Amino acid sequence: MPNQLVAQFTLAAENVGAEVHAIADQQELTAYLGKRIDGPLLLAPCPSLERLDLPQVMEQAGLNVVIDNFREQGAVAVAGLTGANFGIAATGTVVLESTAEAVRIATTLPEKHFVLLDPQKILETADQAVPLLHKFHQQLPQAYLAYISGPSRTADIERVLTIGVHGPSELHILLMEGLSDDPMER
Amino acid sequence: MNKQERSRHYQDRVRKSLQKPHLQDTLHRFADAYVAAREAAFAGHDFEALRVAIGEMKDQVRDNLSRYQAEFVANAEAAGATVFLAQNASEANAYICNLAKERGVKKVVKSKSMASEETHLNRALNEADIETLETDLGEWILQLSGERPSHMVMPAIHMLKEEVAELFSEVTGKEEPAEIPHLVRLARKQLRQAYLDADMGITGANVAIAETGGIALVTNEGNARLTTTLPKIHVALVGLEKLVPTIEDANRIINVLPKNATGQLITSYITWIRGAVPCADESKELHIVLLDNGRTALAESPHCRDALRCIKCGACANVCPVYQTVGGHVFGHVYISAIGVILTAFFHGLDNAAELVRACIGCRSCVAICPSNIDLESIILHLREVIGEEEGVGAGKSLVFKQVMRNRKLFHGMLRAASLLQKPLTRGERTIRHLPLFFSGLTDWRTLPAIADKPLRDLWVNIPQKIDKPRYRVAFFAGCLNDFVYPEMGLDLVKVLNHLNVEVTFPMEQSCCGVPALYSGDRGTAVAMAEQNLDALLQDNPDYVITSCPTCTMALQRDFTDLLKDNPVWAEKAQRLAAITLDVSRFIVDKLDGKALFADASGGEKVTYHDSCHLKRGAGVWEQPRQLLSDSGHELTEMAHSDRCCGFGGSYSFTSHPDIAREILGDKIQDINASGASCVAMDCPGCLMQIRGGLEKQEIAVRAKHTIELLAETLS
Structure with missing residues (x-):
């Protein structure tokens, strides 16, 4: 029942402050991004996105796309765009194998994180992700795996929930079909 | 010192903290919000099963610690980490400071780590002239204020936004408004450059996984991700107890941790790191310091x-x-x-x-x-x-426990004498409203009951019990309060149980259950009391031993067996007593099917119920008294926080912490009052003493009654 999982995922992700939208293609994506960013966008190296020819499409649309030198660019970039390995419906989580430093910088330093997820790759629970975690650890001698659920938050002052303390203050999860059906692929 | x-x-610190009403407000409000959020987060989960599984898994690690530790070290090192085992705090600090010096580290960013609080790592780094910046918002606030965390998960929960604004104003050199979004934004800006400049990032870990050699971090702010990504050196300071065997086990903890900590289904970030991951076209230098320190x-x-x-x-x-x-x-x-x-x-x-x-x-x-x-x-x-x-447990207490309490005749003799001596204070009433001199603090906020003219044990022979063929013969363990302070409650118990065709005996050799001594740290006296009571209560081979005080119930059910488990003469007796001991409400409902027996009763009062700590969380009884109250015709209305402590705690409210006990009682009185009930029922004479005393002192027209008293009333 993929539709039910998508609905559950969407609700849970929205409950923790993420935005979830269905995106049909590159054009819709660039339009979505164009409305929300006005500065450099870090496009992280993600196999699931490579087939989309994004740098070219986005540049044509007038977006300022950065594809390397993230350490320097990260400090000034306004957004990061990544793929995702899979999602977890119970908690509205996106999981990113983030061993490549560029992925980590694109998802930590800029204000906004846009993540493209194929809705086929939504699992129901965190327990179902455990075999995949095993697989990552078998494949990668060094591994940095990130579960991301909503934007950065804090309640450290008077317990008042406040968004965007150190990490991104916006998390946009863009569901795009046909992106990838392999949870080992980001 | x-x-x-x-x-x-x-x-002195207790007194000062009690003068900060905002602290109490904050913590009370948090507690309420937490309980609700947590309940929602665990909806559909079997918390009991989850925690039993975590406990068993952690025990397995503890029992095989060296094996899992070796497995973790081997796997972490194979992935490029350097692992150091620190026997104590100073070894851990020295290792980290030396590493920093050797690598020419000038600036360190830290994400929240209780282990580093434990070792006072910041102090050590400062002494080594290494600039250290806490990046967790709460920890940064505390670094600025020079305080330590007042909560493991929300370190600055004790502070007001105005205080935070003042601290931040000192950082920026201009007056910052006390608006939380502004303050959070300010922290983001102030700390951002530090991640980029720092040469070393220090974190803790929530789990260390033996089978992978990796760690996992459970965070909300995203600072741990920056701390583990940007600086070229990552040091993780990890307590040995964080070891888990497998990814499944780590997942098990991560499933429960945010739910139980803050009522979140999950934190914003769960970060799994294994080995020396890439960093600026090289490999990161990863050091894991495993901390023993006790x-x-x-x-x-x-x-x-x-x-x-x-x-x-x-x-x-x-x-x-x-x-x-x-x-x-x-x-x-x-x-x-x-x-x-x-x-x-x-x-x-x-x-x-x-x-x-x-x-x-x-x-x-x-x-x-x-x-x-x-x-x-x-x-x-x-x-x-x-x-x-x-x-030592204190000279006064020691004398009472060792010389007096262990000798039943002397102990009871002194209680009888006290009954006479208190006459000038009671003014002929059943309660003491004022005490002279330095005892007066104890009656400032609650009246105290007088010791009865005649204890229950003296009244017993004159209690008529006409039961031809009793269903059960039970021994009543009254406990000191029931015997010497509230003997009428014993009469009520007999009346109710007789009505239910149960004969009640009172073994005269019974004495204090020993809990006051045990809870004060005098095990020897507690053992002596356990032995006396075992002999007394088992002598006539009763069907059940019935209690009206849940602390006594726990003594008879739990403490006696624990105290005597290694003594072959007494262990079996203690187990036998534990097996037949029941508090009176549970006895009536579970053993007598009391429901039908009160069918004709007409209580008719609006009653709220206070759960005594030791009854609900010790004996596991909370439904039975409620059932009895509604079965006997009362309208049961729940108060908020019905199972929150009333602040009695035995000697806690008399000698060790009367100031704290008073505050906790104040909360309880507020909840009782807000329930709109005209009577508060409970199953503990200690709670009764505390709550009735508080209600009387504040002149609130709510009756405080033991459930057995209310049941007896309905039979009149």
């Missing part, structure tokens, strides 16, 4: 070792009435609240734990909420015994 000085300092000693302590199961969720503070009253700077050292008492004893020495061990009121709310299934209260009681043995 000697003992007297230490105690004075501590009492943990293997704790693993060897049969009474205390369950504390190593702790996953540091902080829930034991969230629900603790003492924490909610005085905060973590008083009820804590580095680690706070119930688990803090225990960890302080092992990580920071018995001396630092001594006052805290006595600050626990013993309500067991932490035990009920612990996600690792730790019986925190029992461990704290054990530590109280240890401290009692090391430091």
Whole structure:
């Protein structure tokens, strides 16, 4: 029942402050991004996105796309765009194998994180992700795996929930079909 | 610092904390929000099963610690990490400071790590002239204010936004408004450059996974991700108790931790790191410092070792009435609240734990909420015994316990004498409203009941019991309060049980259950009392032993067997008594099918019910008295926080912490009043003494009654 999982995922992700939208293609994506960013966008190296020819499409649309030198660019970039390995419906989580430093910088330093997820790759629970975690650890001698659920938050002052303390203050999860059906692929 | 000085300092801190109403407001509001959020987060989950599984898994690690440690080290090193085992805090700090010096580190960013608080790492880094910046918002605030965390998960929960604004104004050099979004934004801006400039990032870990050699971090702010990504060196300071065997086990903890810590389904970020991951076209330098610092000693302590199961969720503070009253700077050292008492004893020495061990009121709310299934209260009681043995339980108490309480005739003789001596104070009434001189503090906020003219034991022979063929013959264990202060409650118990065709006996050799001595750390007296009572209660081979005081119930059901388990003469007797001991409400409902028996009763009063700590969380009884009250025709209305402690705690409210007890009682009175009931029922004479005293003193027209009294009323 993929539709039910998508609905559950969407609700849970929205409950923790993420935005979830269905995106049909590159054009819709660039339009979505164009409305929300006005500065450099870090496009992280993600196999699931490579087939989309994004740098070219986005540049044509007038977006300022950065594809390397993230350490320097990260400090000034306004957004990061990544793929995702899979999602977890119970908690509205996106999981990113983030061993490549560029992925980590694109998802930590800029204000906004846009993540493209194929809705086929939504699992129901965190327990179902455990075999995949095993697989990552078998494949990668060094591994940095990130579960991301909503934007950065804090309640450290008077317990008042406040968004965007150190990490991104916006998390946009863009569901795009046909992106990838392999949870080992980001 | 000697003992007297230490105690004075501590009492001083208690007093000061009680003068901060905003602290109590904050912690109470948090507690309410937490309980609701947590319940929602665990909806559809079997918390009991989850925590049993975590406890078992952690025990397995503890029992095979060297094996899992070796597995972790081998896998971490294979992935490019350097692992150092620090025996104590100074070894850990020295390792990190030396590493920093060798690598020419000038600036360190840290994400929140309780282990680094434990070792006072910041102080060591400062002394080594290494600039260190806390990046967790709460920790940064505390770094600026020079304080330590007052909560494991929400370190700056004690501070107001105005205080934070003042601290931040000093940083920026201009006046910053006390608006939380602005302050959070400001922290983001101020700390951002530090991540980029820092040469070293220091984190803790929530789990260390043996089968992968990796760690996982559970965070909300995203600072740990930056701390582990940007600087070229990553040091993870990890307590040995964080080891888990597998990814499944890590997942098990991560599933429960945010739910139980803050009522979140999951935190914003779960970060799994294994090995020296890429960093600026090279590999990161990863050092994992495994910290012992008392943990293997704790693993060897049969009474205390369950504390190593702790996953540091902080829930034991969230629900603790003492924490909610005085905060973590008083009820804590580095680690706070119930688990803090225990960890302080092992990580920071018995001396630092001594006052805290006595600050626990013993309500067991932490035990009920612990996600690792730790019986925190029992461990704290054990530590109280240890401290009692090391430091003595106090001359006055020692005299009472050893010389008086162990000798039943003398003890009861003194209680009878007290009944006469108190006459000038009672003015012929059943309660004492004022006490002279330095005792007056005890009647400032509650009246105290007078000791009865005649104890229950003297009245017993004259109680008629006409039962031809009793269903059961039960022995009544009255406990001191029922016997000497509230004998009428015993008469009511007989009346109700006779009505239900049960004959009640009163073994005259019974005496105090020994809990006051045990809870004060005098195990020897507790053992002596257990033996006396076992002989007395089992003598006539009753069908059941019935109690009206849940603390006595726990003594008979739990403490006697524990105290005597290694004694072949007594162990069997203690088990036999435990098996036939029941509190009276449970006895009526479970054994007599009391429901039908009160069908004709017409209570007709609006009654609210207070759950006594030891009845609900000790004996596991809370439905039965409610059932009896509604079956006997009363309208039951629930108060808020019905199972929150009333602040009695035996000697807690008389000698050790009357100030805290008064505050906790104040909360309870408020909840009773707000329920709109005209009567509050409970199943504990101690709670009754406290609550009735508070209601009387505040002149609130709500009756406080033991359930058995209300049942007897309906039979009149």
